[in-house]
Amino acid sequence: xxxxxxxxPRGTIDYLPPESVKQLHVEAVFRDLCExxxxxxxxxxxxxxxxxFARGAGESSDIVSKEMYTFDDKKGRSMTLRPExxxxxxxxxIEMGWNFAQQTRLYYIGSMFRYQRxxxxxxxxxxxxxxxxxxPDSVTADVEVISIGVNFLIALGLDDLKVVINTxxxxxxxxxxxxxxxxxxxxxxDEFCPDCHFRAEHNPMRVxxxxxxxxxxxxxxxPGMFDTLSKESLDRFETLKxxxxxxxxxxxxxxxxVRGLDYYTHSVFEVMVRGEEGQQSSLMGGGRYDxxxxxxxxxxxxxxxxxxxxxxxxxAIDWEDLEEIVNPECDIAIVALGEQAQRVAVTxxxxxxxxxxxxxxxxxxSSFKNQLGQANTLKAAATIILGENELEGGIxxxxxxxxxxxxxxxxxxxxxxxxxAFSTDSED
RNA sequence: GUACCUGUAGCUCAGGUGGUUAGAGCGCCUGACUGUGGAUCAGGAGGCCGAGGGUUCAAGUCCCUCCAGGUACCCCA
Numbered sequence: 001x002x003x004x005x006x007x008x009p010r011g012t013i014d015y016l017p018p019e020s021v022k023q024l025h026v027e028a029v030f031r032d033l034c035e036x037x038x039x040x041x042x043x044x045x046x047x048x049x050x051x052x053f054a055r056g057a058g059e060s061s062d063i064v065s066k067e068m069y070t071f072d073d074k075k076g077r078s079m080t081l082r083p084e085x086x087x088x089x090x091x092x093x094i095e096m097g098w099n100f101a102q103q104t105r106l107y108y109i110g111s112m113f114r115y116q117r118x119x120x121x122x123x124x125x126x127x128x129x130x131x132x133x134x135x136p137d138s139v140t141a142d143v144e145v146i147s148i149g150v151n152f153l154i155a156l157g158l159d160d161l162k163v164v165i166n167t168x169x170x171x172x173x174x175x176x177x178x179x180x181x182x183x184x185x186x187x188x189x190d191e192f193c194p195d196c197h198f199r200a201e202h203n204p205m206r207v208x209x210x211x212x213x214x215x216x217x218x219x220x221x222x223p224g225m226f227d228t229l230s231k232e233s234l235d236r237f238e239t240l241k242x243x244x245x246x247x248x249x250x251x252x253x254x255x256x257x258v259r260g261l262d263y264y265t266h267s268v269f270e271v272m273v274r275g276e277e278g279q280q281s282s283l284m285g286g287g288r289y290d291x292x293x294x295x296x297x298x299x300x301x302x303x304x305x306x307x308x309x310x311x312x313x314x315x316a317i318d319w320e321d322l323e324e325i326v327n328p329e330c331d332i333a334i335v336a337l338g339e340q341a342q343r344v345a346v347t348x349x350x351x352x353x354x355x356x357x358x359x360x361x362x363x364x365x366s367s368f369k370n371q372l373g374q375a376n377t378l379k380a381a382a383t384i385i386l387g388e389n390e391l392e393g394g395i396x397x398x399x400x401x402x403x404x405x406x407x408x409x410x411x412x413x414x415x416x417x418x419x420x421a422f423s424t425d426s427e428d
Numbered sequence: 429g430u431a432c433c434u435g436u437a438g439c440u441c442a443g444g445u446g447g448u449u450a451g452a453g454c455g456c457c458u459g460a461c462u463g464u465g466g467a468u469c470a471g472g473a474g475g476c477c478g479a480g481g482g483u484u485c486a487a488g489u490c491c492c493u494c495c496a497g498g499u500a501c502c503c504c505a
Contacts, residue, residue, distance in 0.1 A: 005479075008496095010495085010496070010497095062503055066429085066503095112505075114503090117429075117502085118496090119497090119498070120499085122504075123505090126505060130505095282505060283505070285504075307505060366457090370457080371464095371465090373465055404464090404465085
């Protein structure tokens, strides 16, 4: 009977070494940087009630309308695997009665799920590193968030970055703009497609997402967002640009950058690598969301955050420069010949490991030559050779790999001898 | 969701118009060198040729369906 062949669900990834190592390295860099900025970790469930996401991102957004993994639990409640991190964070804070008067900095790393056609850099389950600063509405907070994002990528060796920014105005601006847009659409009602008619009723700004070419034509005549922003919003955007310049973060303004979530206000941004063609070049995106906390029933509280796609970042990095991360160096390899020697060796190996050394040993009973070859491949600094002759003589051979020099060391106390050797080495 | 391309050893890939036991490089294992490592040479293991059907005397090769990956549209991380 042939065993059934299982395969990973479409659009998901199995991370095996060395890919798994790369992913964890990127995560570690993110955590370190977040801590420098005073952000603390938060973990929230991978699924939430469907309504949470629907209300946050907006019913008419692509994410909510066609990309969610939604299912009914056994009691018939509609649940959804999180497509993004922000709603869960905000919900959690409100639920535990968080004091929103304080300034809260949080970060998270975890899986996000979106049902879409898989492609390179586009998966149905992907890992996102994200953060939120909740409380301050100052532009300096926006700059801080963008700065972490940019510096995160720089720390990974990605320095040819393109930072794109835009403003979508305040809630009031958007309400006013939507009204103006709706009037425009109604005036030329017959020229728009049925989908756009629907959008006009529910969220007029989404007509810009329409794929029908004719609709795009007409929209060239539509009033622009910039023209309808309040002076405060425009000033705010100017300040953002000034502060970014002061930090020497180069940016481009893209008025068409709206982001796919309805809850954004004022500053929105996206970071990609230059020269990386293809549509999945965006490594991170985020923005301000001053009305989401209130929308979820909390104290009206401004906030700002971003999400970064770790798979895309891993793909963008040139790992040749980071060889030592993918293949860390080994301190000691134990060459054990014969079953008896192998049994003695495993104990020595474990003691050295507990003491903090990276120790390799072969459990297959491979040949002498092969085991020494493994030590070589792993770039072990030294080898402990333990065969039947040594066992009888109560010694081991300690071999320094680079010079090839070797000496006999008593089997009793070999762990201490080796540790001693390594501690004096590292003190130099 | 729509269109096109792809799917052969662990990895990267060869396999004109269908034709005997399916190949290479890298990697792995063994030996030359009874117990001393990056080289060289020789050998070996490892494949229901993505899955299932069909055409044919004969299918890795042609046809259909499905699955998966990639590219464009779209969306985004």
